[in-house]
Amino acid sequence: MLMGLVLANLTHLPAGGTLLAMNVIRRESLAWGAPATSVPTATIPYYAWPRQPLPDVLVEPLPDVEVVDGGARFKIKASKVFPFPETCLPDEAFAREALEVDLADPASIAAFMSEFGLLTDRGGYPLRALPDPMKVETLFGVRRGRPDYASLGAPSEWPSPQPPDFFVFIIPAEAAAEHLRVLRTLVGHWRAHTDGGDVTKPWTEFGYDLVTRGLLRESHWPEESAWFLFSWYLNTALEVFHAHLALPWGIFPSTPTTYQALCLQLFNHIVEGAGFRICANETCGRFFWRQRGRAKYRQFHTTGVRYCSRTCARAQAARELRRRKKGAST
Numbered sequence: 584m585l586m587g588l589v590l591a592n593l594t595h596l597p598a599g600g601t602l603l604a605m606n607v608i609r610r611e612s613l614a615w616g617a618p619a620t621s622v623p624t625a626t627i628p629y630y631a632w633p634r635q636p637l638p639d640v641l642v643e644p645l646p647d648v649e650v651v652d653g654g655a656r657f658k659i660k661a662s663k664v665f666p667f668p669e670t671c672l673p674d675e676a677f678a679r680e681a682l683e684v685d686l687a688d689p690a691s692i693a694a695f696m697s698e699f700g701l702l703t704d705r706g707g708y709p710l711r712a713l714p715d716p717m718k719v720e721t722l723f724g725v726r727r728g729r730p731d732y733a734s735l736g737a738p739s740e741w742p743s744p745q746p747p748d749f750f751v752f753i754i755p756a757e758a759a760a761e762h763l764r765v766l767r768t769l770v771g772h773w774r775a776h777t778d779g780g781d782v783t784k785p786w787t788e789f790g791y792d793l794v795t796r797g798l799l800r801e802s803h804w805p806e807e808s809a810w811f812l813f814s815w816y817l818n819t820a821l822e823v824f825h826a827h828l829a830l831p832w833g834i835f836p837s838t839p840t841t842y843q844a845l846c847l848q849l850f851n852h853i854v855e856g857a858g859f860r861i862c863a864n865e866t867c868g869r870f871f872w873r874q875r876g877r878a879k880y881r882q883f884h885t886t887g888v889r890y891c892s893r894t895c896a897r898a899q900a901a902r903e904l905r906r907r908k909k910g911a912s913t
């Protein structure tokens with residue numbers, strides 16, 4: 584069923600033309616509907632459109648995110664004044680700030696959202712940007728495993744009466760955490776791919792029942808399944824990005840969440856052919872591709888770069904200088 588779907592998608596792609604950016608994930612076995620051991624050598628092509636990075640998306644910082652119900656939920660105030668206050672995500676936030684949030688600590692998630700905006704949808708269905716679990720069941724015949732998953736998608740509560748100057752809404756803390764968990768899995772998948780590692784591992788660690796049980800653990804095609812999930816999750820998040828006009832009313836369906844803006848950063852990273860480096864500052868060790876604070880906005884050096892930021896470069900240089908001085912004096 585799964586492979587049939589993938590094959591159907593591939594056969595509908597145009598065979599050439601200006602819209603395609605084609606790459607090959609790997610050059611090994613690929614066969615549809617047969618065990619992996621008996622297949623001829625083939626390739627898995629992937630196509631990205633557009634092939635250039637999309638413009639940055641602005642997100643809405645939410646200064647007032649309150650952890651309530653013993654950490655189970657967030658009570659959030661957002662501006663009612665259109666246009667809403669907006670800010671750019673820092674470059675590579677998908678691989679930096681978003682990976683540094685402590686998912687077990689609601690206060691850490693709240694702090695992230697205060698600075699960079701809401702991870703979930705604010706409206707009736709917080710999980711809008713994630714694949715529909717019902718579709719998962721229908722397609723693959725697997726039951727979603729996390730017992731609380733359904734409750735995460737429950738409509739937000741809208742306390743009433745609403746104050747005149749801002750919206751107040753409540754979202755389950757776990758729904759916000761789930762978006763970051765998915766993002767980390769997507770980033771982990773892409774990092775494994777660019778490093779020549781195992782792309783199924785991030786999904787297994789993700790522990791989402793449909794993945795481990797339905798698509799990976801019982802699959803003859805764990806790697807293909809992982810790629811299928813990667814594209815499914817990423818594409819669901821990217822669906823929001825299309826040409827549109829925003830109005831003071833009814834704008835929410837076309838307002839990307841911060842999770843979606845982070846996924847767009849990942850997409851841009853992919854179509855730019857970027858990889859990941861580890862910062863050479865001993866006390867940092869962050870993943871990055873471009874060094875921050877080295878040039879004007881969106882002008883980056885990517886070759887010969889060893890540090891994630893100028894700050895790290897200076898810190899390590901100072902450390903090495905201290906060591907040399909110490910070595911010279913003893």
Ligand SMILES: [Zn+2]
Pocket residue numbers: 862863864867868869890891892895
């Ligand atoms: Zn660093």
